[in-house]
Amino acid sequence: MFNRAQTILIPVISVALGLLIGAVVMIVSGYNPIDGYGALLKGSLGETFYIGETIRQITPYIFAGLAVAFAFRTGLFNIGVEGQLLVGWIASVWVGLAFDLPKIIHLPMAIAAGAIAGALWAFIPGILKARLRVHEVIVTIMMNYIALHLVNYLVRYVISDEQNTTDRVPESASLKSPFFEALTEFSTMHYGIFIALAGAIIYFIILEKTSTGFELRSVGFNQNASEYAGMNVNRNIVLSMVISGAFAGLGGAMEGLGTFGYGFIHGAFSGVGFDGIAVALLGGNVAIGVVLAAALFGILKQGALIMPLESGVPTELVEIVIAIIIFFVASSYIIAYLLQRFKKGAQ
Amino acid sequence: MDILSAIEILVKSMLFASAPLIFTALGGVFSERSGVVNIGLEGLMVIGAFAAVVFNITFASALGASTPWVALLVAMGIGGLFSLIHAVASISFRADHVVSGVAINFLALGLGVYLVKAWYGAGQTDKIPEPLYYQKIPLLYDIPVIGPILFNNYVTSYLAIIVAFIAWFVLFKTPFGLRLRSVGEHPLAADTMGINVYKMRYIAVVISGVLGGLGGGVYAQTITQDFSGSTITGQGFIALAAVIFGKWHPIGAMGAALFFGLAQSLAIIGSSFPLLADVPNWILLSAPYVLTILALAGFIGRADAPKAIGTSYIKGKR
Numbered sequence: 001m002f003n004r005a006q007t008i009l010i011p012v013i014s015v016a017l018g019l020l021i022g023a024v025v026m027i028v029s030g031y032n033p034i035d036g037y038g039a040l041l042k043g044s045l046g047e048t049f050y051i052g053e054t055i056r057q058i059t060p061y062i063f064a065g066l067a068v069a070f071a072f073r074t075g076l077f078n079i080g081v082e083g084q085l086l087v088g089w090i091a092s093v094w095v096g097l098a099f100d101l102p103k104i105i106h107l108p109m110a111i112a113a114g115a116i117a118g119a120l121w122a123f124i125p126g127i128l129k130a131r132l133r134v135h136e137v138i139v140t141i142m143m144n145y146i147a148l149h150l151v152n153y154l155v156r157y158v159i160s161d162e163q164n165t166t167d168r169v170p171e172s173a174s175l176k177s178p179f180f181e182a183l184t185e186f187s188t189m190h191y192g193i194f195i196a197l198a199g200a201i202i203y204f205i206i207l208e209k210t211s212t213g214f215e216l217r218s219v220g221f222n223q224n225a226s227e228y229a230g231m232n233v234n235r236n237i238v239l240s241m242v243i244s245g246a247f248a249g250l251g252g253a254m255e256g257l258g259t260f261g262y263g264f265i266h267g268a269f270s271g272v273g274f275d276g277i278a279v280a281l282l283g284g285n286v287a288i289g290v291v292l293a294a295a296l297f298g299i300l301k302q303g304a305l306i307m308p309l310e311s312g313v314p315t316e317l318v319e320i321v322i323a324i325i326i327f328f329v330a331s332s333y334i335i336a337y338l339l340q341r342f343k344k345g346a347q
Numbered sequence: 348m349d350i351l352s353a354i355e356i357l358v359k360s361m362l363f364a365s366a367p368l369i370f371t372a373l374g375g376v377f378s379e380r381s382g383v384v385n386i387g388l389e390g391l392m393v394i395g396a397f398a399a400v401v402f403n404i405t406f407a408s409a410l411g412a413s414t415p416w417v418a419l420l421v422a423m424g425i426g427g428l429f430s431l432i433h434a435v436a437s438i439s440f441r442a443d444h445v446v447s448g449v450a451i452n453f454l455a456l457g458l459g460v461y462l463v464k465a466w467y468g469a470g471q472t473d474k475i476p477e478p479l480y481y482q483k484i485p486l487l488y489d490i491p492v493i494g495p496i497l498f499n500n501y502v503t504s505y506l507a508i509i510v511a512f513i514a515w516f517v518l519f520k521t522p523f524g525l526r527l528r529s530v531g532e533h534p535l536a537a538d539t540m541g542i543n544v545y546k547m548r549y550i551a552v553v554i555s556g557v558l559g560g561l562g563g564g565v566y567a568q569t570i571t572q573d574f575s576g577s578t579i580t581g582q583g584f585i586a587l588a589a590v591i592f593g594k595w596h597p598i599g600a601m602g603a604a605l606f607f608g609l610a611q612s613l614a615i616i617g618s619s620f621p622l623l624a625d626v627p628n629w630i631l632l633s634a635p636y637v638l639t640i641l642a643l644a645g646f647i648g649r650a651d652a653p654k655a656i657g658t659s660y661i662k663g664k665r
Contacts, residue, residue, distance in 0.1 A: 029465045077445055079386075124640075134643045135652070137445055138591060141386070141584055142636035153629035268580045277449055314464035316576075319457025326450035327432070331440035 010335050011282050011289075014328035015296065022321040026313055035311035040318075043306025044299040050306070052184025055193050056259055058298030060085070062196035063251030064276025065294050066203045067118075067244045069285040071136075073207060074240035075220035080125060080140025081248040082273025083147030084118035086266065088249025089256040090151045091117030093263040094159055096169030096256070106172040111195070111253045118249015119242045121147060126241030130234035136241070144269065152265045165264040175258035190258035197291070199250060204287040206243070216240050248273065275301075278322055281329045297322070355496045357609070360616060362504040365608025367392070367566035369507035371586035372593065372600040373514045374558030379595055380518060381551030382531035382655040386448025387433050388559050389583025390455030391426050395563025397459035398425035400472055400574035407476035414477035419503075419564045426560015427553045429455065434552040438545055441659040452583075460576045471575035479503060479568045503565045510558075511601035518597060527551055531653035534660040544660045562586065585611070588639040595653060607635040 023033035044054045064081050071078035078084075092114035099106060125139040159166045180189040207213040218226045219236045227233050251272065256263055279297055283289030304318035328335060371388050378385040385391075399415075399422040407414045432454070436447040463472055484498040484505075518524035529537040530547045538544050563579060571578045585607050592607075593599030614631035 025461070029462070031465075079445065079449070128640070128644055132644050134640075134645075137384075137386070138587075138643060139640050142588060142640050145581055145584065145636045146633045149629035149632040153627055157627070268577055274449060274453070277446065278453075281446065308464075314461045316457045316461035316464065319453055320461060323450045323454035323457055326446060326453065327436055327442070330442035330446040330450065331436050333442070334440040 006332075006336055006339065007284055009339065010332045011284065011293075011329060013335055014282070014325050014332075017328050018321045018325035021324050022317055025320055026317065031311065031313045036307060036313040036317065039307045039310030039313070040300070040303035042303070042310065044303035047185070048183070049185040049187045050302065052180060052187025052189035054298050054302040056187065056189045057302045058294050059190075059192040059196045059254050059258070060251040060272045061275060061279055061294035061297050061301075062291055063199060063247050063254065064272050065279030065283055065290040066199055066287070067247035067251065067273075068276045068280035069283065069290050070203060070207070070247060071240055071244040072280055072285045073220050074216045074236060075223070076129070076237065076240055076244070077137050078122065078125075078140055078241065078244045078248075079137055079277065080122065080143045080273070081244075081251075081276045082269045082271075083140070083144035084121045084245045084248035085252040085255070085270070085273050086147045086151045087121045088114035088118035088252030090154055090159070090252075090263045091249070092173075092253035093166055093169055093256040094154075096173030097159065097167055099173075100170070101172060103172040106170075107175070107257070110169070110173040110257055111250065114249045114253025114256065115246040116249065118252060119246040122241040122245020122248070123238065126238040126245075129241070130237040144273070148266060148269065151263070155263050155265050159263065166262045168261045169257055173257060174261055175254065176261060188259055190254075192254035192258040195250070196254065196294075199247060200287040200291050203247070203290075207287075212239070248276075251276075275322065278326045278329075282325065351492070356616060357612070358496050359500060360612035361605060361609040362500045363569065363608075364612045365605045366501060366504040366507040366569070367562040367582060368586045368589055368604035368608055369511060369562075369601050370565060371559045371562030371583060372589035372604045373511055373597055374555035374562070375587055375590035376514065376518070376593075376595055376597050376600050377527070377551045377558070378555035379590060379656055380531045380653055381527050381548045382534060382653055382658065382660070383434075383437055383548055383552050384444035384448065384657045385433070385552070385555050386445050386587065387430070387451030387455075387583075388448075388555070388586050389579060389581070390448075390452035391430055391556050391559025392563035392566065392583045392586070393452070393455040393459050393579045394429045395422040395426045395560030396567035396571075396578050397455075397463070397563075397574050398422045398560065399564030400475055400567050400578075401463075401466075403475040403477055403568065404472060410477075412477065415475075415479045415568045418568065419561060422560040422564030423557045424560070426563065427557040430552050430556020430559070431549075433556075434549050437659065438548045438552070441661065444657050444659075456576060459574065463574060472573045474572050475568060478572050479565075501565075501569055503569065507565075507604075508601060511597050514597035528653070530660070531655055534655050534658075538660075538662065544662075548660075559583070559586075585635050588635050591652075592635075592639045592642045594642075594651070610634040 026033040026036050043050055045051055067081045068078055092110045095113040096110040125136045128134040128139055129136045155166055175190040175192050177191045215231050215236050219233050223233050275297055279293045283293035300318045304315040307313045307315055371392055375385050375388050399418040402418040402421045403414050410417055433447050433451050436442040437444045479501055481499055482502050487498040488494045526542045527547050530544045534544045589600050589603035589607055592603040610631055614628050
């Protein structure tokens with residue numbers, strides 16, 4: 001239905017409309033939108049410290065976006081990235097704390113633990129979908145909450161001794177980067193961004209350059225045709241969910257080993273997983289798009305933190321803007337329709 | 348603790364915790380029966396809670412004891428209006444229902460907290476001056492044993508159960524209900540029979556907004572008594588689980604919501620019961636979600652969704 005220009009135009013228009021409506025919200029509630037957005041830009045890109053923080057924020061967004069996008073390409077909606085991210089987070093921290101190994105083994109092992117935990121958590125909805133045709137949306141939502149309660153329990157009673165946080169992971173399992181910290185006036189920027197970018201490249205290679213990826217995409221386009229062509233649809237559904245969950249778990253490992261360096265009790269979800277849905281949609285479910293959308297969301301989220309101080313605008317303005325962007329991307333039909341009308345009118 | 352007072356605590360906290368879930372789940376039943384997936388129940392509760400709390404704080408001095416009830420009406424109205432966004436996106440603009448629902452959740456929380464910060468200068472409102480209270484039902488309260496247990500609760504808890512039966516009657520005993528269900532099963536056939544698919548779906552989604560707003564308003568005015576970003580944390584999703592666990596049936600959804608309310612209250616007060624003290628509290632907290640997955644997988648009866656759920660109806664397309 002959409003041509004090439006539209007696949008680029010629609011996200012751009014959606015972002016523009018989102019920011020525009022955000023400005024209207026600021027004006028209506030008595031703030032100056034120029035000050036507001038000015039503060040947002042300054043708070044995300046204005047100083048090297050903020051740039052470091054923004055890059056740190058982009059890291060989990062890339063993984064969350066890749067996770068949602070990967071499932072989307074196989075025709076699945078993984079709304080459970082939030083939960084997979086949490087179990088990945090705690091698994092990586094757990095492995096980080098439980099072993100005493102040289103860094104060259106320990107760090108990859110801890111990161112892998114995150115990926116595996118996320119993959120296992122996504123395996124359940126995958127197998128239920130493949131075997132029993134249970135809709136993955138509901139199961140993944142439910143799995144989010146099970147993950148939240150389970151992880152909180154693990155932090156409190158298993159990994160720590162009735163504390164609200166676990167110990168810090170040792171240096172041998174840490175992604176922390178003294179080099180980047182020094183470079184960015186001691187922001188929390190860590191090496192995770194490179195792993196995230198590598199993740200995006202792997203995403204591209206799996207989906208576009210391997211026969212497995214071809215099968216996964218084929219199942220996403222048309223299950224019946226794929227079945228007829230001799231592909232094992234059920235196996236591909238499970239595989240897609242597992243890979244998607246692994247991306248999400250890696251996002252959690254970045255938080256657990258990099259940003260924070262420990263696990264803690266969550267009163268509610270971090271929101272990164274849900275934001276991943278927006279990142280994937282905005283990025284058109286392709287690797288480069290996801291990275292760009294994650295960058296935009298990282299800038300918005302990080303910049304929002306400084307907005308109240310600089311301009312008085314509450315940080316939640318950014319949530320509103322993101323919600324509106326999602327609406328417009330999701331309603332791309334109507335944007336495409338209007339674009340067409342516009343073109344016809346011009347002729 | 349003797350058995351009777353244990354039962355009293357359990358029943359009361361079950362009714363207390365489940366009333367908002369029942370209202371919201373009934374809203375979900377309407378929306379999903381018409382074929383529109385409503386992941387946005389959480390957001391509708393958030394906006395309802397926000398509207399009720401802000402109204403309560405603003406008008407308590409003018410309206411006195413009737414404030415919380417008027418606040419509930421306001422929450423219903425705002426919830427209905429808010430759900431129109433979901434309706435427009437998913438019915439008219441053919442957006443993916445799940446994506447639109449996710450956006451509703453973002454928008455409700457963002458807008459609610461944004462406005463609270465803009466108006467009150469803090470992320471959390473004050474306590475509401477006029478919350479809802481327990482009320483003794485005259486005559487029935489005097490029944491020995493069961494009277495004090497069953498008839499000294501929030502009026503909203505009884506209302507929730509009554510509304511569930513009304514919803515059942517509307518959906519299954521009236522022509523309107525038949526039409527609403529038919530557009531969720533086979534919109535093309537319904538359209539052929541002269542039913543306006545879009546109109547029915549709009550009505551259903553707005554009903555879900557009204558009931559979701561009511562659920563949020565009840566939750567805020569009985570349980571939390573203020574509004575912040577952490578007022579509604581997953582209750583909307585529990586309500587969604589109740590819709591499915593109740594097999595998209597109003598009475599089933601009510602039963603599921605009561606049961607989930609019980610599970611939630613057990614997680615909080617369970618440690619005072621000898622048998623439950625040893626059960627790790629995450630299991631009780633996760634029970635609604637685990638049970639819903641099992642129900643969907645067919646281990647606890649078969650849960651079949653309305654046939655056309657999640658699909659946008661495009662007139663003239665076969």
